[in-house]
Amino acid sequence: MSEERTEGERLAELAKRRGYFFGASGAYGGAAGFYTFGPQGAALKSNVEDAWRDRFTVQEGNFEIEAPTIMPEPVFEASGHLDGFDDMLVECPDCGESHRADHLVEDNTDVEDAESLPIEEVEALIADNDLRCPNCGGSLAGEEIEDFNLMFETNIGPGSSTPGYLRPETAQGIFVEFPRIKEYARNSLPFGATQIGRAYRNEISPRKSIVRTREFTQAELEQFVDPERDEPDLESVADVEVTLYPATEQGSEDGEYVETTVGEAVEEGIVGDAWIGYFLGIAQEWYERVGVDMDRFRFRQHLAGERAHYAADCWDAESEVDGDWIEIAGFAYRGDYDLSKHGEHSDDDFTIFRQFDEPKTVEKAVVDPDMSVLGPEFGGAAADVKSALEELAERDPSAFDDETVSVTVGGEAKTVDSDVANYRVEEQTVSGEHITPHVIEPSFGVDRTVYTLLAHAYNEDEVDGETRSYLSLSPTVASTDVGVFPLVSNVGELTARAEALVEDLRESGFSVVYDDSGSIGRRYRRQDEVGTPFCVTVDRDGLEGDGPDSVTIRERDTARQVRVPIDALVEELRAVAGDETSFDDLVEEYDLVAPGADA
Template sequence: MSGEGERLAELAKRRGYFFGASGAYGGAAGFYTFGPQGAALKSNVEDAWRDRFTVREGNFEIEAPTIMPEPVFEASGHLDGFDDMLVECPDCGESHRADHLIEDNTSIEDAESLPVADVEDLLGDHGIRCPNCGGDLAEEAVTQFNLMFETTIGPGSSTPGYLRPETAQGIFVEFPRIKEYARNSLPFGVTQIGRAYRNEISPRKSIVRTREFTQAELEQFVDPERDDPDLDRVADVEVTLYPVTEQEADGGAYVETTIGAAVEEGIVGDAWIGYFLGIAQEWYEGVGVDTDRFRFRQHLPGERAHYAADCWDAESEVDGDWIEVAGFAYRGDYDLSKHAEYGDDDFTVFREFEEPRTVERAVVEPDMSVLGPEYGSEAADVAAALEELADRNPAAFDGDEVQVTVGGETRTVDSDVANFRIEERTVNGEHITPHVIEPSFGVDRTVYTLLAHAYREDEVGDETRTYLSLSPTVAPTDVGVFPLVSNVPELVDRAEGVVDDLRRAGFSVTYDDSGSIGRRYRRQDEVGTPFCVTVDRDGLEGDGPDTVTVRERDSARQVRLPIESLSTELEAVMDGDTSFDGLVAAYDAVTADTDA
């Protein structure tokens, strides 16, 4: 970590944003505690995400367990395919992400998408050594390491479980019940904000890559033949795209375009993906991400999961590196189909036809008076196998005998005993497995991005000032309130009254009477508080209503407002209904230098 990252880490620890957890016991890599400022900022980010992706989209929100039994992850594929590439130093025994070593020491940006054999070759070709002790890694084997934390459910070890590596599986597993709340009508979306766990080989970059983190995910369930998004809502949203074609081209460049044009021209291949890219672009701008340091990068073929038709990452630039902060994937029907295969429930939705249809259906009605004596306890399984075969391959019943497999053994049944026939019937619809579009956001990484993009240094009163230009939408504290001096009871009492009034109006407020007024301003600037209110003698001794000064963080300008109008005016500025310039135009600007 260097430059911007070091400054940010130091400020975060000193001002209570985040710091390594369990420091009294030496700490544990990959685990962080969010301090008072960080917890508040993180909570505000989550609330802003919930408002945009749950409330305003009309979606459901659930909260599923963070520990689930092993069969869930067997069905999802996490037991076999949720791995990272590990290389161990032969000298010091330290384990490293092999692909990260290549990315850090070469010009290769996406080593994660390469086969293991290629990664092994690159370690040797580039003479990559252990960053811990300098040991030679050229001849070391690269192995796959499963990232899930394993545990047991209940006493003993008879029921294995895992801490979830993503929040998505909780939504997929509960789909059979959630669809009832949606009245079995597509499309609908389900969101979840919660903790996820990955046993990272080499946690790094502060809260960017950790072993416990918060995700905010949306699973949008759609009928792929009938459901389209309202793309007009985001058609004019401007985005910076980095598609595969540009990544693979010599001298490839970003594509500056709009969502509507990107979908129409096929740069973004699916309208649902385009829709959520547009929503995300607007949301990131609203919470304060610097859009000049923000892009959407399409996954290269080697990065994309086998079930994903398309996938894009939202990435932010911090300290010269691009950090993935969200992913947008078209997952098809993979997830629900897998859970239908392994689970014991219905993961389909009934699609009604516009008009009833007459269809042919293969039917078997096995003669159990024959199957029972012949197969005993297996008779019901044989009958079920015959029914499944009729649906899948009616031609199998054309001969005098038909064969099915039960319990690994082949069973032969006379065709007349199976009683196979083709019937015509009228149907009003069919059961389909919905497709899934998944926007998945890393909350911790978004917090890190906001802090990095908000970090500023300037000069105020011949003094270097550090401040965080955080959006009022997410800033941990809305207002700081001070008496100009702390030894005048009248000022202290009035300031405490202002604190009470603002808190009752719904503002997050901090009170500070320690040190010079300039020092107090600096403390609030450094934690990103948008406004500071100061109670002074001038505001209480005039003939008119009592007033206070309001100082705006970024410009350090001040304006004098009536106390009775304070909460209304601050709310208007924070909601975007007016600006601080509007306050300056409507009220008296303060020119006295109280920043010292």
């Protein structure tokens, strides 16, 4: 590992040079918080999304949707984002630069979770530690901290009559479409809906490359459950080992990680909900599969002050990069908050009908308004008044105890005599009841996962007397599957055979790069640095021998090479890339090429 640069600096340089990611719109000076994924990065990101989709959508039997990224204002009034989606902003009095106050505290003091503190405490910490503006050095002590809403506002259509917002999370697109989605699930719980897409947050101070940006990709699952009846298949992940950092340990002076299994964590109450435990177990296995270093990975429970407004409990998956812990996913128990809010604010039904095992006789409050009175008094609003009275009877029967009862219709109070409302309680036989499902949400940051994979995959070693750097990316997500080279580029037979192999491999579903520029060793180094797991080389020995035509397959991490018949190439590559076999198995079956072939 290089001593001159930090891990983050080295990663940023590699990402730009090799086409993983770089600041967007550089020709026009750029804009903080926006990044373009280059050829390597776009492919890696797409593979991460595909791997997530396979595990959390396909294997779980969930539905996937794609909702608009712009939604009308009432959606976010209902969700609470207009009032409760804020960060702490402090402005430098000297240069006018704005900063996230909690980040300034975390970066310059021993306080780790300033985001969970009240504004008054953060202001005190800035003053007590004489924190200064990172831009000009001006003192920020005594400056007022304000709440800053992170959503991007826009207008839908011409003019400004229909305000809208770019969504700050993909989740709301799933929640508002719940009345449609439940029909596809045949109104039967539990079921899940997923979405992979862009989200937008007008960050005060974007930082750490693609870790905190203003436009990013989320992969989210909303699992809808009946809290009284539905349980996950916890047994399937009970033995998965996890590293947990509960809130109780974070608040202790000698707090430590809890090394346990998912089953034990749920049984002992460390993880309070079995559904959360289930998804922690799935995520642990998935992160390991795609290449996250498990020695630099943990699940941390949110402290009470940092939980989102909708979350009864939340755990973050965090990865360590450059000495800092980065949130790369969140697992929240959202209860019935979202569906209840949209049910209150919209005109649709966000409930599910729960069938009883046997019909029940129940007492039910009903109203039967005298329409001959309501009609003349309220005109065209009479039917709405009747509906409002029926809803009120279900919600608050005591409202009919007085001589008059009031309901709100169209924003106006309407008063009706209780005798006219004709309220009563009667026995009814019912076969079921409507319930509002609870929601468990695993939410993954795709960009942050890409950043983690690149950081954790970076290695340096020595091959043939030279220092080389390589990305030990899992074949599951690597940008390119195979590099194909003719050993010597000016020999027509080798070049033609290599080009034919490229075509065959691509037709077989592999992502392939062809390279005939420079020495074979330099070509290997280029592919090592971008993380290509395997390289195939066509040489004279493989075409001029007595046996069947063959090529060499080189493994990236160890630089070992084996000679494989061309007829078996696709099959062997598919097996080793898909973890059906290992490169050690290839070494046992085929001839190991002598060291020095990288030269």
